[in-house]
Amino acid sequence: MKFLTEYRDPALVAQYLDEIRKTVTRPWTIMEVCGGQTHSLVKNGILNLLPEAVQMVHGPGCPVCVTPLNLIDKAVYLAEEKGVMLCSFGDMIRVPGSTKSLLEAKANGADVRILYSPLEAVRLAQENPDREVVFFAVGFETTAPANALSVLQAQRLGLTNYSILASHVLVPPAIAAVMNDDEVRIQAFLAAGHVCTIMGVGEYYALVEQYNIPIVVTGFEPVDLLHGILMTVRQLEAGKANLENQYSRVVKAEGNPDARKVIGQVFTVADREWRGIGTIPMSGWEVRPELAAFDAGKKFDVRIAKAPECADCIAGLVLKGIRKPVECSQFGKACTPENPLGAPMVSSEGACAAYYHYAEV
Structure with missing residues (x-):
């Protein structure tokens, strides 16, 4: 299959690994932003194949993992107390709130x-005019176009019983927040290819310049990742800091103009709280004021007091790349996919879940 088997080719994997070994002369720490x-990296054993000098650390690029505890509590409240038909992607269903999950x-x-x-969800609202339907709109820039389109479609159909509970977060501000953390020692980033497919690469130039770090937009298959790591290591070894696009077969410099237009029609940039990290200024999207009728938080005037995170969960440190999942005292013990203390253990893009299912620990 085109763009699948060739990007899992063992010969190419071995070739890139050999090139990385030949290139690296000192330790480097690289963060892959995306949970995918x-x-x-973990499932395909790439972390074990890389030379010890190349350390990969895992970043905050798991939208489910960074959805605030308070917002999950709001979703539960809407479903239980307001009697709405609460719709969501499957990976949000088991993420723990302060007292329960969806x-x-x-x-x-x-x-x-x-x-x-x-x-x-829009169709369900159409078919059930006597019910309020709320879609839990979680994600990075990747899922925003479809969520925005649902609002525009509901508006076009004249539906008054459809709204979204939005928790959209943005990658570039997250990279800045990681670099501004005094505990973080990241020297380069692999940027998420699917996010750049939507948004393009223009937002990353300022980060490269401000923090003097290489950023390489990278895909998700083994060959993509190893090629991206090689490109990053070559920059680091040469003392360079540039933006490069490994995923050029999919990512164009301008991104997807139509998708960006739809996003702009529905969302506006705002401060956003990130679970385990805190509030990052101008790091998310919220529904525009003129579309408040489709904003579930405003429509139902949901006010839920913030609850503290689980004291035994180090998800915030994992999301910032300060700790590895196996460094958590509760990993695989009190915290498992069946009984998660934090979102990274249950999300399909969570680092803790990756280690639990695939890593030899």
Whole structure:
């Protein structure tokens, strides 16, 4: 299959690994921002194949993992107390809130539904005019176009019973927040290819210049990742700091103009709280004021007091690349995918889940 088997070619993998070994002369620490990249690195054993001098650390690029505890509590509240039809992608269902998850709310009788597209939620609103339908719109820039499109579609259809509970976060401000943390020692980044497919690469030039770090936009298959790591190591060894695009077969400099236009019609940039990290200025999207009728938080005037994170969970340190999942005292013990203390253990892009399922620990 085109763009699959050739990017899992063992011969190319061996070739890139050999080039990396020949190139590296000193220790380097590289963060892969995206949780999908983390899973590929762990699942395919790449972390064990890289030379010891190349240390990969895992970043905050898991949208489920950084969704604030308070927002999950709001989703549960809407489902249980307001009686809405709460729709969500499957990976949000089991993420723990302060007292329960959406799955537990569903087990207790709340109408929580797992969908594959927000447009399915619009259809449900059409088919159930007597019910309020809320879609839990979580994600990075990648999922924002579809969520925005659902709002525009509901508006076009004249639906007054559809809204979204939005928790969209942005990658460039997260990279800046990581670099501004005194505990972090990151020397380069692999940027998420799917995010750049939507947004393009223009936002990363300022980060490269401000922090004097290489950033390489990278895909997700083993060959993509190793090629991206090689490009990064070559820059580091040469003392360079540039933006490069390894994923050029998919990512164009301008991104997807149509998708960006749809996002701009529905969302505006705002401060956003990141679970385990805190508030990052201008790091997310919220529904525009003129579309407040489709903003579930405003529509239902949801006010839920903030609850503290689990004291035994080090998810924030994992998301900032300060700790590895196996360095958590609760990893695989009190914290498992069946009974997660934090989102990184249950999300399909969470670093803790990747280590639990695939790593030899």
